[in-house]
Amino acid sequence: MKQRTISSPLTLAAGAGGEGVCAGDLIASSGIVASEARALLAFALGATRESLIAQPQRAIPAAIVASFRDLCRRRLAGEPMAYLQAEREFFGRRFRVDRSVLIPRPETECLVEAALQQLRPRKRPSVLDLGTGSGCIAITIALERADAEVSATELSESALELARVNAAALGATVEFIHGNWYAPVRQLYDLIVSNPPYVAVNDPHLAELACEPATALTDGADGLGCLRTVIEGAPACLNGQGALLVEHGYDQGAQVRAMATSSGFRSVRTLIDLAGVERVCVASDF
Numbered sequence: 001m002k003q004r005t006i007s008s009p010l011t012l013a014a015g016a017g018g019e020g021v022c023a024g025d026l027i028a029s030s031g032i033v034a035s036e037a038r039a040l041l042a043f044a045l046g047a048t049r050e051s052l053i054a055q056p057q058r059a060i061p062a063a064i065v066a067s068f069r070d071l072c073r074r075r076l077a078g079e080p081m082a083y084l085q086a087e088r089e090f091f092g093r094r095f096r097v098d099r100s101v102l103i104p105r106p107e108t109e110c111l112v113e114a115a116l117q118q119l120r121p122r123k124r125p126s127v128l129d130l131g132t133g134s135g136c137i138a139i140t141i142a143l144e145r146a147d148a149e150v151s152a153t154e155l156s157e158s159a160l161e162l163a164r165v166n167a168a169a170l171g172a173t174v175e176f177i178h179g180n181w182y183a184p185v186r187q188l189y190d191l192i193v194s195n196p197p198y199v200a201v202n203d204p205h206l207a208e209l210a211c212e213p214a215t216a217l218t219d220g221a222d223g224l225g226c227l228r229t230v231i232e233g234a235p236a237c238l239n240g241q242g243a244l245l246v247e248h249g250y251d252q253g254a255q256v257r258a259m260a261t262s263s264g265f266r267s268v269r270t271l272i273d274l275a276g277v278e279r280v281c282v283a284s285d286f
Contacts (some may be wrong), residue, residue: 235265
């Protein structure tokens with residue numbers, strides 16, 4: 001069945017402050033896609049979406065109505081659902097997110113899967129995640145490989161604090177280090193992973209991501225600057241049999257491979273994501 005949307009949001013008559021409005025009517029008059037409206041109302045209530053489907057006549061308190069309306073207005077203005085709900089699922093786990101960090105995306109799971117594959121033959125491997133953001137990469141690796149020693153760097157103090165919150169909530173042991181890329185690193189690692197800013201400043205897709213932190217998306221130039229920093233700095237921070245895995249843009253595969261080869265890596269290949277797009281460069285043997 002096609003989901004109902006309303007062109008003029010939240011015009012449903014209600015008592016002063018919204019008393020007496022039922023869940024079904026609020027969702028129907030929200031002005032956004034019904035599934036999103038139901039998710040936001042469930043979030044505002046601290047309930048499940050299933051409970052709202054089962055009880056469409058449930059009366060909603062005035063304070064919750066006001067909160068829900070605010071969430072819907074923000075959604076209509078283009079704010080992502082992940083920020084409105086303050087979380088996003090990644091690798092089967094819920095991570096807290098806010099506007100200080102990039103929203104975790106499915107294509108980045110390709111990076112994590114490749115990292116876990118690289119780590120499979122290693123015992124007690126050491127892993128470094130550069131520019132950790134919400135911490136989703138480092139935390140996932142730490143949880144999937146309990147024997148790994150995982151560290152993560154991040155320049156943004158607010159992002160680093162959120163990563164620590166996520167690690168604590170999920171029970172992951174990660175050493176979080178404040179600093180820019182390799183600057184605070186004082187040891188060698190078996191594996192370095194990174195999802196750096198790689199969107200070119202003139203890329204039309206950037207406008208669609210206006211709610212997310214620009215510094216987590218673009219280097220302010222051609223999108224290759226941070227990738228170059230990560231790739232060129234990796235050999236000095238890897239053990240002799242170590243590897244680098246870096247996520248990149250849909251059209252950057254050839255350039256990233258060339259960077260890795262120029263930096264001394266003899267084995268360089270690109271992995272394809274679920275959409276069939278070149279997404280992760282794997283570099284080793286340097």
